[in-house]
Amino acid sequence: MTPGSFEYHRPQSVDEAVALLGQYGDEGKVLAGGHSLVPMMKLRLAAPSHLIDINGIDDLKGIAEDGGEIVIGAGTTQAEVLASDLLAESCPILPEAAALIADPQVRNCGTVGGNCANGDPGNDYPAIMIALGASYTLRSADGERQVVAADFYEGVYATAIEDNELMIAVRIPTHADGAGMSYRKIKRKVGDYAIAAAAVTLSMDGGKCASATVALTNVADTAVLSAAAADALVGSAVDDKAIDAAAEKAMADSDPAEDLRGPVEYRRAMAGEMTRRAIREALARAGGS
Amino acid sequence: MTGISLTINGETVEAEVEPRTLLIHFLRESQNIIGPHIGCETSHCGACTVDLDGKSVKACTIFAVQADGADVLTVEGLAEGAELHPLQQAFTDNHGLQCGYCTPGMLTRAYRLLLENPDPTDEEIRMGIAGNICRCTGYQSIVKAIREAADKINAGEGAD
Numbered sequence: 001m002t003p004g005s006f007e008y009h010r011p012q013s014v015d016e017a018v019a020l021l022g023q024y025g026d027e028g029k030v031l032a033g034g035h036s037l038v039p040m041m042k043l044r045l046a047a048p049s050h051l052i053d054i055n056g057i058d059d060l061k062g063i064a065e066d067g068g069e070i071v072i073g074a075g076t077t078q079a080e081v082l083a084s085d086l087l088a089e090s091c092p093i094l095p096e097a098a099a100l101i102a103d104p105q106v107r108n109c110g111t112v113g114g115n116c117a118n119g120d121p122g123n124d125y126p127a128i129m130i131a132l133g134a135s136y137t138l139r140s141a142d143g144e145r146q147v148v149a150a151d152f153y154e155g156v157y158a159t160a161i162e163d164n165e166l167m168i169a170v171r172i173p174t175h176a177d178g179a180g181m182s183y184r185k186i187k188r189k190v191g192d193y194a195i196a197a198a199a200v201t202l203s204m205d206g207g208k209c210a211s212a213t214v215a216l217t218n219v220a221d222t223a224v225l226s227a228a229a230a231d232a233l234v235g236s237a238v239d240d241k242a243i244d245a246a247a248e249k250a251m252a253d254s255d256p257a258e259d260l261r262g263p264v265e266y267r268r269a270m271a272g273e274m275t276r277r278a279i280r281e282a283l284a285r286a287g288g289s
Numbered sequence: 290m291t292g293i294s295l296t297i298n299g300e301t302v303e304a305e306v307e308p309r310t311l312l313i314h315f316l317r318e319s320q321n322i323i324g325p326h327i328g329c330e331t332s333h334c335g336a337c338t339v340d341l342d343g344k345s346v347k348a349c350t351i352f353a354v355q356a357d358g359a360d361v362l363t364v365e366g367l368a369e370g371a372e373l374h375p376l377q378q379a380f381t382d383n384h385g386l387q388c389g390y391c392t393p394g395m396l397t398r399a400y401r402l403l404l405e406n407p408d409p410t411d412e413e414i415r416m417g418i419a420g421n422i423c424r425c426t427g428y429q430s431i432v433k434a435i436r437e438a439a440d441k442i443n444a445g446e447g448a449d
Contacts, residue, residue: 001330008291008308008354038311038350039331051308053355079344103420105398106332108344109351190419191333 003041010053014139014168017054022141022164024050030166031055032075033110035102036118060113060168063087070172074113078102081112091172093132093181093199097124100185116149117167119157119222122193126153126223127215128183129170131199137169138162146171153222177211179203180285182278185217186270188261194218195261196270198250200278202233204288209233214246214279219254219271226253229275238283246279247272293357297322298366306353313337315353316363324364324393328422335421338394339363345401347420364393367400375446376400376438385434387425395421399435408439 011017021028029048031037032055040046054060060075063084070091072081081087081098088095101124102110115125116136129136129149136147138161149170152160161167175181185197197217203210214229228249236242256267290305297320306315316322316339325348328336332350339348340362367374376399379385386392395418402409402417409417414435415428423431 002311002314003309005307005309008352010354034352034355035332035350038352041309042330055355103335104402104417105335105338105345105347105420106350108346 001042003038004044004047006048006051008051008053010056012056014057014059014166017052017057018139018141018164018166020050020052021166024052026163028052028163032114033077033106035106035110036114036120054166065090065174066171068174070174072112072170072172074111074117074167074169076112078107078110078112078115079104082107090174091132091181093128093183093201094125097128097183097185097199100124100183100187102191106191112170113167116152116170117159117161119153119155119159120193121156121220121222122218123223124183124185124194124197124217125170127197127217128199129172130223130225131201131213131215132172132175132181133213134170134172136167137171138165139168140165144168150225156221175201175203177203178286179211180282180287182281182285184274184278184281186274192261196254196256196267196274198271198274198278200275200282202238202279202282202286202288204238204283204286207237207288209236209238209242212246214250214275216250216254216271216275219256219267221255224253224255226250226275228253233279238279238288243276243279247275250275291354291357293354295356295358296360298362304353308352308354310353311349312339312341312351312353312356312361313348315356316348316361322363322365325397326390326393328390328394333420333422334391334394335398335418336391336394338398338421340397340401343401343404345398345420362397362400364396367396374400374438375441376403376435379434379438379441380431383434383437384430385426386423386431391421391423391425395423395431399438403435403439403442407443409435411436 028050031053078098202212212230212233214226216224229246232246251272254271326336328334337348
């Protein structure tokens with residue numbers, strides 16, 4: 001299978017890349033890791049006239065701390081996330097999730113920005129970024145803007161990014177309050193998207209849950225922020241009753257489609273079970289039991 | 290057409306390619322390097338795995354133009370003349386293949402895995418080759434072969 005013809009561009013800087021995006025509009029597509037885009041091009045579900053390969057742009061790579069935030073360049077690969085000492089120390093949910101994405105070869109190519117910006121409900125980072133309160137830095141020739149992850153996803157492959165914009169970084173607030181985090185995913189096999197997955201952050205104060213976020217992967221048209229599930233935890237001791245209540249709310253906020261991964265009832269039940277497991281792990285990491 | 294220049298198994302290659310030419314097609318059809326196989330063509334099976342600038346990648350999902358300036362190693366580059374790479378010998382000795390279709394990808398991936406992690410546990414081997422599908426062996430003998438090759442390489446027997 002060979003994709004349709006296109007003109008290939010390999011900009012060396014962000015400025016050059018956004019100039020090309022501005023020039024070609026909806027006829028241009030950004031090539032990052034390519035492992036979502038290239039298969040779609042082979043099937044002619046995507047047929048860009050201009051492919052803008054951002055892999056040569058050094059400014060899009062790297063993981064650093066910047067005044068209370070962790071900043072991950074959009075071109076940073078999953079393999080680089082897995083190998084990052086900084087993330088292992090300060091945001092372990094990301095390398096743990098990276099290990100659940102695809103396989104070693106694909107992780108050498110796939111990027112954080114691609115996973116976040118692609119808009120496929122099966123991508124793992126959107127729910128995690130929503131749960132972490134992350135925001136995305138989008139750049140066009142006209143300037144730069146920050147979009148909160150929770151506001152970014154509009155539908156299947158529909159996001160807030162404009163044709164002339166490039167995602168250049170993900171900014172994640174450092175969780176200094178001792179919050180525990182967890183991402184639990186059930187999938188059929190290596191390389192498959194989640195049947196369901198849940199990202200949870202949770203902080204405890206005096207035996208009570210002080211704050212929590214719950215977000216879900218691949219059980220609706222976009223990643224789902226379940227405020228109701230979080231509300232069921234906040235103020236509770238995060239005992240079994242509260243955990244079950246939160247899982248029920250997460251299931252109610254799920255709207256999975258029946259597909260090869262199972263019927264609706266099963267996938268919704270798995271959203272609940274992944275929520276339970278992620279809450280328990282986040283709780284243990286937050287110093288609760 | 291776009292001009293590219295790259296190194297394949299130690300040899301410099303210059304060629305003109307269409308941007309849409311996938312690296313696997315360039316290797317097999319333009320360069321007659323037919324070790325890397327085309328399996329699923331959707332980046333799942335790993336039969337097309339090659340080493341690109343020291344990283345394992347699936348050549349069915351990378352364009353040849355992206356390999357401009359790169360150093361590519363395929364299964365053809367593993368043996369030293371008539372002497373098999375320890376991995377190739379271990380696959381032979383341990384029945385690490387039956388039909389052989391996945392083998393070039395398995396070997397190329399295992400080669401990089403052992404450079405990244407010279408003494409992997411069986412679990413690490415399994416996770417390391419998780420992107421390579423074999424439909425014959427049930428993987429046991431592949432894991433055993435990689436384990437044996439690692440031991441031999443670490444004992445100083447064989448190259449690399």
